[in-house]
Amino acid sequence: MDFIRVLLHDTTLSFALEIVLRCIVMYVLIILVLRFSGKRGVRQLSIFEIAIILSLGSAAGDPMFYDDVPLIHAVIVFTVILLLYRFTTYLMMKSDVIETVLEGRPMYIVRNGLLIVEDIKQEKYSYDEFFAEMRQQKIEHLGQVKYALLETDGCLSVLPYSKENIKWGLPIFPDDYKQAEELIVNHHYSCMLCGQTQLLSSLDVQCSRCNCKRWAESKLDCEH
Numbered sequence: 001m002d003f004i005r006v007l008l009h010d011t012t013l014s015f016a017l018e019i020v021l022r023c024i025v026m027y028v029l030i031i032l033v034l035r036f037s038g039k040r041g042v043r044q045l046s047i048f049e050i051a052i053i054l055s056l057g058s059a060a061g062d063p064m065f066y067d068d069v070p071l072i073h074a075v076i077v078f079t080v081i082l083l084l085y086r087f088t089t090y091l092m093m094k095s096d097v098i099e100t101v102l103e104g105r106p107m108y109i110v111r112n113g114l115l116i117v118e119d120i121k122q123e124k125y126s127y128d129e130f131f132a133e134m135r136q137q138k139i140e141h142l143g144q145v146k147y148a149l150l151e152t153d154g155c156l157s158v159l160p161y162s163k164e165n166i167k168w169g170l171p172i173f174p175d176d177y178k179q180a181e182e183l184i185v186n187h188h189y190s191c192m193l194c195g196q197t198q199l200l201s202s203l204d205v206q207c208s209r210c211n212c213k214r215w216a217e218s219k220l221d222c223e224h
């Protein structure tokens, strides 16, 4: 085995520099695509960490079994990507503007048991996704939730009310999140779009908060 060939193959300095340039372009491209795809990170992974995984994926794999891909290429790719990552984190630490542009900012989804509809529309998440996240955190209805925030890494932080402060709220389990068909007098109803909860004189009443006319029976009791 010729170690020099394994390490260098026929790499010239100018090709090494070309790899550096390619890395920079690809890194920026991956960040841009991920950022403008609208989705935030994938559960605990920021878009930067995903960018690293994507960038390094084939750089790590190819030299393992292609005999004409010398290790030095992978070494250059790893070094450049790592430096770019450190550089972007440094920039984000130094500048709030850059941080917001690249990473977004935490966004309120629920405030005092009510959904922040405008903010939810901006994110490319559906109610199903939010409700699923909240269900996993043992939330049964929005009357239990003081705040829910979508973090920049895509996680949902939920701050529930203490037991004695729980109010009537919009149910988020599929069996209960459905349009009411008959009015029960003196029963609370919650707007299915924004979570507004009120007593109704008829099921045709518009929601005072968002003008929607779809009401679900509110919930108060919860197991947790």
Ligand SMILES: [Zn+2]
Residues within 6 Å of the ligand: 191, 192, 193, 194, 195, 196, 207, 208, 209, 210, 211, 212
């Ligand atoms: Zn509403």
